Amino acid sequence: MTDLLARPASQSNPDADLGDSLTASPGMATASEERDTLITLNMGPQHPSTHGVFRLIMQLQGETVVASTPVMGYLHRSSEKLGEVRTYVQGTVLTDRMDYLSPITTNWAYAMAIERLAGLEVPERAEFLRVLTGELSRISSHLVAIGTFGQDVGMYGTPLLWALREREMILDMLALVAGVRMNPSYVRYGGVARDAPPEFFRKLQEFLDIFSSKIDEYESVLTTNEIFRNRTVGIGLLPPEIAKAYSVTGPILRASGVPYDVRLAEPYSIYNRFDWEVPVRYNGDCFDRYLVRIAEMRQSARILQQALDGIPEGDIRAKLPKVLKPPKGEAYARIEGPKGEIGFYLVSDGTVNPYRYNVRPPSFVNLTCLGQVAIGHKLADAVVILGSFDIVMGEVDR
Amino acid sequence: MEWLGTFWQSRDFEVGLGQPIYAALTGAGVPGWLVSILYPVVGAATILGIITVSVMMALWLERKGLARMQDRYGPNRVGPFGLGQSPADVVKLLSKEVITPRGVDRLLHYLGPILVLSPSLLMWAVVPWGPGLQVADLNVAVLYLVAFGSIPVLGITLAGWGSNNKYSLLGGMRAVVQYVSYEVPAALTLVIPVLLAGTLSLQGIVSAQSGPFWNWFIFKPIIVFPVLGIAAFVLYLIGGLAEANRTPFDHVEADSELVAGFQTEYAGMQWALFMLAEYGNSIAISLLGSTLFLGGYHTGLGDWFDDLIWPLLPGVLATKAAVIFAIFVWIRGSLPRFRYDQLMGFAWKRMLPAALFLISVTAVLAPWIRSVPVAR
Numbered sequence: 001m002t003d004l005l006a007r008p009a010s011q012s013n014p015d016a017d018l019g020d021s022l023t024a025s026p027g028m029a030t031a032s033e034e035r036d037t038l039i040t041l042n043m044g045p046q047h048p049s050t051h052g053v054f055r056l057i058m059q060l061q062g063e064t065v066v067a068s069t070p071v072m073g074y075l076h077r078s079s080e081k082l083g084e085v086r087t088y089v090q091g092t093v094l095t096d097r098m099d100y101l102s103p104i105t106t107n108w109a110y111a112m113a114i115e116r117l118a119g120l121e122v123p124e125r126a127e128f129l130r131v132l133t134g135e136l137s138r139i140s141s142h143l144v145a146i147g148t149f150g151q152d153v154g155m156y157g158t159p160l161l162w163a164l165r166e167r168e169m170i171l172d173m174l175a176l177v178a179g180v181r182m183n184p185s186y187v188r189y190g191g192v193a194r195d196a197p198p199e200f201f202r203k204l205q206e207f208l209d210i211f212s213s214k215i216d217e218y219e220s221v222l223t224t225n226e227i228f229r230n231r232t233v234g235i236g237l238l239p240p241e242i243a244k245a246y247s248v249t250g251p252i253l254r255a256s257g258v259p260y261d262v263r264l265a266e267p268y269s270i271y272n273r274f275d276w277e278v279p280v281r282y283n284g285d286c287f288d289r290y291l292v293r294i295a296e297m298r299q300s301a302r303i304l305q306q307a308l309d310g311i312p313e314g315d316i317r318a319k320l321p322k323v324l325k326p327p328k329g330e331a332y333a334r335i336e337g338p339k340g341e342i343g344f345y346l347v348s349d350g351t352v353n354p355y356r357y358n359v360r361p362p363s364f365v366n367l368t369c370l371g372q373v374a375i376g377h378k379l380a381d382a383v384v385i386l387g388s389f390d391i392v393m394g395e396v397d398r
Numbered sequence: 399m400e401w402l403g404t405f406w407q408s409r410d411f412e413v414g415l416g417q418p419i420y421a422a423l424t425g426a427g428v429p430g431w432l433v434s435i436l437y438p439v440v441g442a443a444t445i446l447g448i449i450t451v452s453v454m455m456a457l458w459l460e461r462k463g464l465a466r467m468q469d470r471y472g473p474n475r476v477g478p479f480g481l482g483q484s485p486a487d488v489v490k491l492l493s494k495e496v497i498t499p500r501g502v503d504r505l506l507h508y509l510g511p512i513l514v515l516s517p518s519l520l521m522w523a524v525v526p527w528g529p530g531l532q533v534a535d536l537n538v539a540v541l542y543l544v545a546f547g548s549i550p551v552l553g554i555t556l557a558g559w560g561s562n563n564k565y566s567l568l569g570g571m572r573a574v575v576q577y578v579s580y581e582v583p584a585a586l587t588l589v590i591p592v593l594l595a596g597t598l599s600l601q602g603i604v605s606a607q608s609g610p611f612w613n614w615f616i617f618k619p620i621i622v623f624p625v626l627g628i629a630a631f632v633l634y635l636i637g638g639l640a641e642a643n644r645t646p647f648d649h650v651e652a653d654s655e656l657v658a659g660f661q662t663e664y665a666g667m668q669w670a671l672f673m674l675a676e677y678g679n680s681i682a683i684s685l686l687g688s689t690l691f692l693g694g695y696h697t698g699l700g701d702w703f704d705d706l707i708w709p710l711l712p713g714v715l716a717t718k719a720a721v722i723f724a725i726f727v728w729i730r731g732s733l734p735r736f737r738y739d740q741l742m743g744f745a746w747k748r749m750l751p752a753a754l755f756l757i758s759v760t761a762v763l764a765p766w767i768r769s770v771p772v773a774r
Contacts, residue, residue, distance in 0.1 A: 041564050049654040063568065063738065152654050154735025156645055161468035227646055227734050379568070380655045380737050 037061060041379070045074045049152050049383050052393030056370070056382070063379045068371045072364070075397035083357030088114050088189060088324045091357060096183035098361065099395040102141035104133045104174075105337040106395075107187035112268065112333035113344035114189035118326035123315040126191035127270045131307045132204065133177060133186055134335075135300040139211075140170040141338035142251075142293045142300075145390035149290055150222055152387030153231050159221055166214050169207050176200045189324065191317030204308055211301050215294060223294070232287035236373050236385035239284060246369035250340025250362050251292040252389060256284035262336035269335075274306045286388035293390070296338075325352055339363045339390055359398060363391040441533040445522050452716075453677040454484035459720070460727045467731040494666035499562070502663060506560025511664070511671035513553025517546040518679040525685045526600050527712040528695050539600040540592055543686065544585045547641060550675065551577035554650060557672075558660035569659025572649045572738055576640060579745035580647075584637025586753035590630040591615045591690040593757070593764045600686075604694035611698030616691040622763050630756050631691045633749060635725065638683035640745070643676060645730040649738045680726060681719060688718035 044055035053074035059067040079098060083091045095106040108130055115122060122130075147163030171181040177196045178184030186193050222228050238248070243256045253260055261278045263271040279295030281288035326348040334343040340362025347356035366389055374382045423433045458473065458481055465472025473480030498507060523533040524542060536542050551573050558570020592598055594615050595606035607614050619626035640647040651659040661672050688694060695711040697703055704711065736744065760767075 039564055039567075041568075048657060150734065154645065154648070154652070154654055155733070156464060156730050158464075158468050158731050161470060165469050221732060225734065227736055230740055231734060231737055378737060378739065380649075380652070380735075383655050 038066060043382075044071075049148075049387065051148065051386070051391050052396075054367075054386075054391065054393055054396070056374075056386070058374070058379070058382065060379060065374050065377055065379060065382050068374045068382065070367055070370050072367065072393075072396050075393045077398065079398040080357050080359060084354055087352045088326070088354065091354065092185045092188055093183065096185050097394055098359065098398055099141070099337065099339065099342075099363075099392050100182065101144050101392050102137040102338045103183055103185075104130075104137035104187055105335060106342055107185060108134055108269075109333055109335045109337070109342040109344045111187045111189045112335065113331050113346045114324070114326065116331035116333055117329060117346050117348050118189070118324060120190045120318050120320070122191055122269075122318060124270075124312050125195075125314040126316045126318075128307050128311040129177070129192045129196055129316060130187055130269060131271070131274075132196070132304060132311070133174065133184075133192075135304050135307070136170050136173060136204075138338040139297050139300050140167045141390075142297050143167045143170075145293055145338075146218060146222070146290065149286075149384075149387040149390075150228075152383050153228055155221075155228075159218055162214070162218060162221070166207075166211065169203070173200055173203050173207065176203065188317075190320045191315070195316045201308060201311075204304065208301055208305050208308070212298065215297055219294060222290070229287065231381075231384060232290060232388070233285060234283075235286045235377060235381050236388060237284050238369065238373055242369060242372070243284070246365070248340070248366050248369060250337070250366065251296060252289055252340070252366055254279065255281045255288035255292045257282040262334055262341050266334070268333075271303075273310075274303045276303050276306075286384055289388040289390075323352055325350060330356075334360070337362055339392065339395070340366055361395040361398060363389070364396040364398075367391055367396060438533060442523070445533055446519070449519060449522055449678050449681075450488075450674075452681050453674055454488065456677050456681055456723055457484045457487075459723065460730070463724060463727040464731050467728075488670070491667055491670040496668050497665040499663050501562045503560035503562065506556040507663075508668075510553050510557025510560060510660075511668050511675070513556060514550045515553075515671045515675040515678070517549040518675045518682060520546050521679070521682040521686070524600055525682070525715075526604050526689060526694055527715055528708065529601075529711075531712065532601065535599060535601050537597075537599045540588050540598045540603075544581075544588060547584075548577065548581050550679070554660050557664070561660070561663035563663050565656040565658070565662045566660050569650050569652070569656050569662070572652075573643075573660060575738070575742060576643075576647065576649055579742050580637050580640035580749075583633060583745060583749035583753040584641060586750070586757055587630050587633045587637060588690065589757050590626075590760045593760045594618065594767060596764075596768060600689055600694075604689055604696065607693040608696050608701055608704070610700055611693065614691065614693040614696075614698065619760070619763065619767050622767055623759055626756060626759060626763075627691065629752065630760075631687070633753055633756070634687055634691065635722070636749065638680075638687060639726065639729065640741075642680040642683055642726075644680060644726055646733040646736050647741060648735060649741065652735065654735075681723060684719035684722035684726070685715065687722050688715055692718050692722075694718075 039060040041058045041060050042055070043058060044050040045053035050056065055071040055074065057069045057071060058065050077097070079094045083094055086094070092107055092110060095110045096103040099106050114120070143163040143166055147160030150159035151157065174184050174186070175181045177200045178186035178193060184193075238252065238256050240253075240256045240258050243253050243258065248256075249260065249262075257280060259278050259280045262268070264278055276299045279292050279299060281292050328348055328350045330345070330347045332343060332345045334341050336342075341360065342362055343360030345356065345358040345360070346354045349355040370386065370389060374385050377385065420430075420433055420437070424430050461483070462472040462480070473483035476482035476486050498504065521543060524536055524539040526532045526535070554573040555570040558566040558568075558573065561567075591603055595603040597603060597606070603615075607618070611617065612620070614627075616627040616631045639645075643650050649659075651661065653659075656662070661669055664672060695704075695715040697707070697711075697714050
């Protein structure tokens with residue numbers, strides 16, 4: 001494998017009609033007799049396990065991946081440009097549609113950037129509601145990640161449908177508190193959109209009572225499964241140096257042994273009031289990424305229980321002007337989303353629209369190292385590695 | 399045409415239903431050679447009908463079973479308990495256009511489904527449904543099963559190669575490796591019941607297991623070597639899963655990796671033929687598993703009981719096969735897919751030595767096991 005990779009790139013393109021820029025990446029095997037034994041496999045954008053319209057161009061030697069190039073942009077909807085021509089409050093709905101599996105956290109990062117820009121204070125109850133809904137969102141995102149990961153490893157839907165069963169409960173709770181299930185736009189600058197009804201807290205307690213046993217259920221079908229371990233342990237190794245070099249964040253970084261969590265590294269909101277831990281694993285393979293997500297769900301449930309017990313009465317929104325015109329300036333806010341660090345960079349020119357609306361999407365940044373991680377593995381492993389990265393194309397392409 | 403009459407009379411009509419039917423028809427004035435031709439033709443047509451119906455039932459069982467494992471309802475709209483769903487799907491598939499994509503190798507593309515389906519149908523010919531109730535009681539039935547069990551790989555490879563699609567090609571390539579790896583241990587496990595019964599004929603194997611259930615080959619060696627029968631049965635099931643391309647050995651399709659593997663470019667009825675072959679194969683493997691290890695059509699309550707309920711004996715076999723198929727469904731709902739190099743390692747490093755060991759033990763102990771007096 002290594003001697004193939006060491007060869008210099010030749011002039012001719014192995015698969016000319018795919019376009020030079022896509023296939024001619026450095027390290028592709030190129031001497032003509034070796035090229036004849038390679039297959040260029042174009043996985044996606046329409047493929048059952050690329051988690052949306054993601055495309056991976058792979059050079060295969062037999063079934064072994066020799067080189068791979070991720071191609072993104074099939075779901076590009078100009079969200080960042082649209083954010084510049086909309087008012088600050090209208091920009092919230094664009095954030096819902098980025099990470100649509102965990103919209104609250106993206107809402108939150110955007111709201112925090114505006115609050116820093118305009119110097120708004122968030123009432124305590126609103127912070128608690130943000131933590132409650134945000135951690136619920138994190139759990140629901142991890143549930144989908146684990147379920148679809150099982151699917152990628154080749155299980156016929158069982159963990160996915162079990163995970164979706166609990167995700168339904170979370171979506172119902174979000175519907176109670178925000179009015180809709182999928183794109184809640186719940187966290188707004190200065191607070192949250194509305195107060196939570198008493199039924200929400202009752203349902204949340206019911207959920208927390210059963211959730212731990214449900215996680216045990218997923219573990220019983222995945223963690224302890226011999227075939228699942230064979231498929232994931234030692235696959236897709238991501239050493240901490242490479243993870244840092246590629247700015248990888250979130251569960252993937254923590255599975256590589258770097259205990260970095262924005263909630264701990266740069267505490268925002270009220271996270272420093274709760275008693276919780278950052279789960280870290282040290283092997284950096286697919287199995288560890290999965291285990292970190294499982295552990296994070298347990299930690300999220302722990303935070304949720306404390307926030308539920310400690311939520312105070314009071315306002316849910318700061319005093320806000322009718323039309324928000326933040327003073328000239330710039331602000332960057334970052335929070336720990338379920339897929340990694342979500343950052344929002346906003347520049348205000350004093351008008352009702354942001355002058356610049358820039359997102360640091362975690363899955364996009366995490367995805368950049370996929371090409372390197374997949375090399376040397378089998379085609380079947382490439383799918384598992386992609387699944388362990390937990391991407392959501394709405395956020396990658398924006 | 400007299401030789402034909404005597405040829406067909408020679409084996410099939412000796413036992414069970416064949417003889418009375420033959421006698422009744424010839425007594426009514428039908429020429430003997432005509433009966434000799436019609437009997438297997440009617441048998442084959444009946445078997446074809448049984449295959450179609452049982453594949454539909456198996457699909458229903460699989461969808462319902464998986465749905466229950468996954469906290470959903472499964473098909474429940476068409477007919478009682480959703481039983482009408484599979485026939486509705488068949489009608490839908492029959493009415494769909496058969497698409498032949500540009501650039502495929504037409505001959506191989508058409509040949510693929512036929513080569514996959516026919517052997518899996520032919521495997522049904524030797525299944526003994528009752529005493530004498532069998533399309534063909536071959537005296538080399540087990541050899542016949544191994545022979546026809548290895549033909550579908552040719553069809554899958556041709557389908558994968560002829561589709562002119564890289565996913566199909568990879569699926570076809572995997573098929574060769576998987577079948578070659580699993581043929582060996584699976585065929586070796588078939589030797590164990592043969593040694594225990596002392597015959598290659600399936601009727602002979604079943605009648606060697608008549609009487610109470612401890613005569614079944616899964617239990618019979620318990621007195622001498624406790625795990626022998628059960629281990630052989632488990633090996634047979636694993637080999638059967640691989641033969642039928644079912645989870646955890648569904649590499650040939652591998653929906654999460656290869657889209658649909660070798661059948662990616664197939665649509666409509668051609669695709670349905672692949673599905674029919676796959677499920678026909680799974681059910682045939684379940685039927686043969688019950689025949690070889692679970693006493694076939696014997697109830698296991700003693701011969702007097704079998705004689706009492708003799709018209710229901712095919713139902714006994716079907717019930718046992720349904721239990722084995724349910725295990726297949728259970729496995730599908732709870733196990734992920736092996737990686738394809740792990741699968742080969744498993745076949746050659748674990749299953750083959752285990753099968754060889756069991757065969758040697760059986761070969762040494764078989765005369766003793768056979769001589770153990772048992773109640774009838």
